[in-house]
Structures are given as C-alpha cells and as structure tokens.
Amino acid sequence: MQKRTLGTQGLEAAAIGYGAMGITSAYGAADEAGGIAAIRRAHDLGVTMFDTAELYGMGTGSNEEIVGRAIAPFRDEVVVATKFGWVMPLNPEKLYDSRPENIRKVAENSLKYLGVDVLDVFYQHRVDPDVPIEDVAGTVAELVAEGKVKYFGLSEAAPDTIRRAHAVHPVSVLQSEFSIFERATAAEVLPTVRELGIGFVAYSPLGRGFLTGDVRPASEYAADDMRSTDPRWQPGDYEKNLAAIDALRDLASSKDATVTQLALAWLLAQGDDIVPIPGTRSVARVEENSAAADLALAQADLARIDEIVPDGAFGARYVDFVMPVG
Numbered sequence: 202m203q204k205r206t207l208g209t210q211g212l213e214a215a216a217i218g219y220g221a222m223g224i225t226s227a228y229g230a231a232d233e234a235g236g237i238a239a240i241r242r243a244h245d246l247g248v249t250m251f252d253t254a255e256l257y258g259m260g261t262g263s264n265e266e267i268v269g270r271a272i273a274p275f276r277d278e279v280v281v282a283t284k285f286g287w288v289m290p291l292n293p294e295k296l297y298d299s300r301p302e303n304i305r306k307v308a309e310n311s312l313k314y315l316g317v318d319v320l321d322v323f324y325q326h327r328v329d330p331d332v333p334i335e336d337v338a339g340t341v342a343e344l345v346a347e348g349k350v351k352y353f354g355l356s357e358a359a360p361d362t363i364r365r366a367h368a369v370h371p372v373s374v375l376q377s378e379f380s381i382f383e384r385a386t387a388a389e390v391l392p393t394v395r396e397l398g399i400g401f402v403a404y405s406p407l408g409r410g411f412l413t414g415d416v417r418p419a420s421e422y423a424a425d426d427m428r429s430t431d432p433r434w435q436p437g438d439y440e441k442n443l444a445a446i447d448a449l450r451d452l453a454s455s456k457d458a459t460v461t462q463l464a465l466a467w468l469l470a471q472g473d474d475i476v477p478i479p480g481t482r483s484v485a486r487v488e489e490n491s492a493a494a495d496l497a498l499a500q501a502d503l504a505r506i507d508e509i510v511p512d513g514a515f516g517a518r519y520v521d522f523v524m525p526v527g
C-alpha cells in the first residue's frame with residue numbers, strides 16, 4: 202500500500218491505518234480474537250499504523266495489551282500510536298488529566314501494556330483545560346529525549362492550541378474526526394496543520410459505521426454501544442442520514458465499490474497528508490477497507506458526494522458532555 206508522510210519529523214504510514222478502539226469499547230461486546238485476526242490481516246495487506254489509547258482499556262490496559270500481542274510478530278514494521286489524558290470513565294468527576302505526572306504514568310503503563318520499547322506516536326487524547334498546553338508539550342519533549350516516545354500528536358485540538366504546542370515541541374500529527382459525515386472539525390484545523398507541516402489522522406472515518414450502510418436505528422443497539430445514544434442515530438436524523446447512504450451507494454456501485462470504500466477514498470482524496478484509521482473486528486471488513494486505497498475518485502465523483510452530503514451528517518457528532526473543547 203502507498204505510504205504517506207505525516208509531519209516533518211520522519212513519521213510515515215500506509216495510506217490506510219487501523220483503529221483498535223472497537224475491539225474493547227464503544228461498539229458493544231469486546232472481541233479480542235476478532236480484533237487480533239483483523240490487525241494481523243491488516244498487516245498482511247500493507248496497513249502499518251495501529252491506533253489505541255489508555256481510554257479504550259477503561260483503565261485496565263486491555264486494549265493496548267491486545268494491540269501489543271497482535272503486532273508482536275511484526276512490531277518493527279509498524280507504527281503503534283497510543284493516547285493519554287482522557288480519564289473518563291476512570292474518574293467521572295474529571296474527564297481529562299494531562300498533568301505531567303499523569304502523562305508520565307500513562308507512558309510507562311502504555312510501554313508495559315503494549316510490550317514495546319518506544320511509543321511511536323503519543324497523542325494527547327483531549328485538551329485539558331486545567332493544564333497549559335506548553336506543559337504538556339514540554340513533558341512529551343522530555344519523554345522523546347528519554348527515548349520513550351518518537352512522535353508527538355494532539356487530538357481534537359484547536360488551531361491556537363496546536364500552534365502553542367508546536368512552538369514547544371514539534372507536533373507530527375493531529376488526530377480528529379473527519380469523514381463525509383463530519384467536515385467542520387477538519388475545515389477549522391487543516392489550514393493550520395498544513396501551514397505548520399503537521400500530518401492529519403482521520404478518526405471515525407466511517408462515521409462510527411454509518412458510512413458503511415450496515416446500521417440500525419438507535420433503539421436496536423445494546424446499551425454499551427455508543428450508537429444507542431449517538432445523535433446521528435436518533436429518530437428524525439437517522440432516516441435523513443440513511444437516505445444519504447442510499448445515494449452514496451448508487452455512486453459507489455457505479456464504480457464497482459462499496460459505500461465504505463467510497464468513504465475512505467473520499468478522505469484519501471482530501472490530501473496526501475491524511476491517513477484514515479477505520480476500526481473493525483472483522484477480517485473480511487479489513488480486506489474491504491484496505492482495498493479502498495486503490496479506489497481513485499474523479500472530480501465529478503467528489504462533486505457528487507458534496508451534492509449528496511453538503512454539510513455533513515444530520516445530528517451532532519457527540520453528546521454534549523464529551524464534546525471536545527479544543
């Protein structure tokens with residue numbers, strides 16, 4: 202698979218990456234065996250960037266342990282990325298914790314859980330309003346100097362925060378939500394990251410599964426599946442979003458592709474500094490998703506997608522209390 206360069210510090214990844222969150226959280230029951238098989242198949246197909254976080258193990262390290270076990274046979278061929286600083290639901294009173302001592306603690310735990318000598322990308326998961334970003338960047342810079350971290354990343358940070366962090370230690374990559382269904386976040390930050398030479402990792406590139414067409418109304422998801430409360434799945438908005446998927450499917454079919462592949466190819470067409478990280482626990486779906494790297498879209502296809510979904514999905518992207526603050 203073709204490689205993309207993220208930032209100017211040497212970070213490279215295949216055009217399509219892999220997100221491990223759903224193996225243990227967010228989308229119903231955990232599936233360790235499915236996740237490991239999916240990660241290994243992704244590697245066979247040329248995927249090189251594997252994304253996890255402290256949060257996805259809900260404080261147990263389980264997601265990082267699964268990712269670590271899955272990549273162990275080929276660890277030196279891949280980029281492993283993890284994140285610190287989003288402590289909910291460990292502490293419902295405080296969502297975020299980027300105090301230097303917590304960043305250091307998470308780094309040590311992540312190295313241990315992943316079973317690696319160095320964290321290739323260490324992201325701040327969410328901006329912590331109680332800790333100046335300069336202190337966060339300074340702490341990560343120390344971890345880089347100590348050889349524990351290679352590249353610094355931010356997630357859902359606003360332009361001014363990115364600039365301030367980058368002035369202390371170079372940010373290689375910003376990870377934020379970006380998909381046919383979520384355009385506003387990227388529109389706000391892409392000019393800044395491009396000016397500063399920072400790469401962009403697109404999370405939830407399939408709109409949490411909506412952009413695959415394999416969806417059901419909110420009431421049909423289990424309580425531990427975030428789509429049961431996700432605004433885009435709620436009655437009213439759900440039907441409008443589904444109508445958009447039907448129109449996208451017609452376009453995809455005309456190119457012998459699936460809606461999922463169209464959604465990933467659309468992201469790749471937004472710039473060669475963008476790497477989407479779709480998540481799945483299925484080998485067959487990893488195969489479908491990886492094949493999107495070969496789907497080229499013409500200007501007319503991109504224009505048609507804009508016609509079908511001019512402003513992103515109907516419904517907010519998060520329930521209020523976890524909406525990023527930047």
Ligand SMILES: NC(=O)c1ccc[n+]([C@@H]2O[C@H](COP(=O)([O-])OP(=O)(O)OC[C@H]3O[C@@H](n4cnc5c(N)ncnc54)[C@H](OP(=O)(O)O)[C@@H]3O)[C@@H](O)[C@H]2O)c1
Binds near residue numbers: 222357407490
């Ligand atoms: N930085 C952040 O704050 C943040 C936030 C959210 C996510 N992320 C990262 O981004 C990654 C991806 O985002 P995401 O997992 O939220 O959403 P996503 O990749 O947009 O969608 C994942 C959902 O789509 C389904 N799916 C995947 N491929 C499919 C296919 N070919 N056909 C049908 N269904 C398919 C998956 O189901 P199955 O698993 O059942 O196949 C899962 O339910 C995460 O794993 C995580 O690493 C980061």
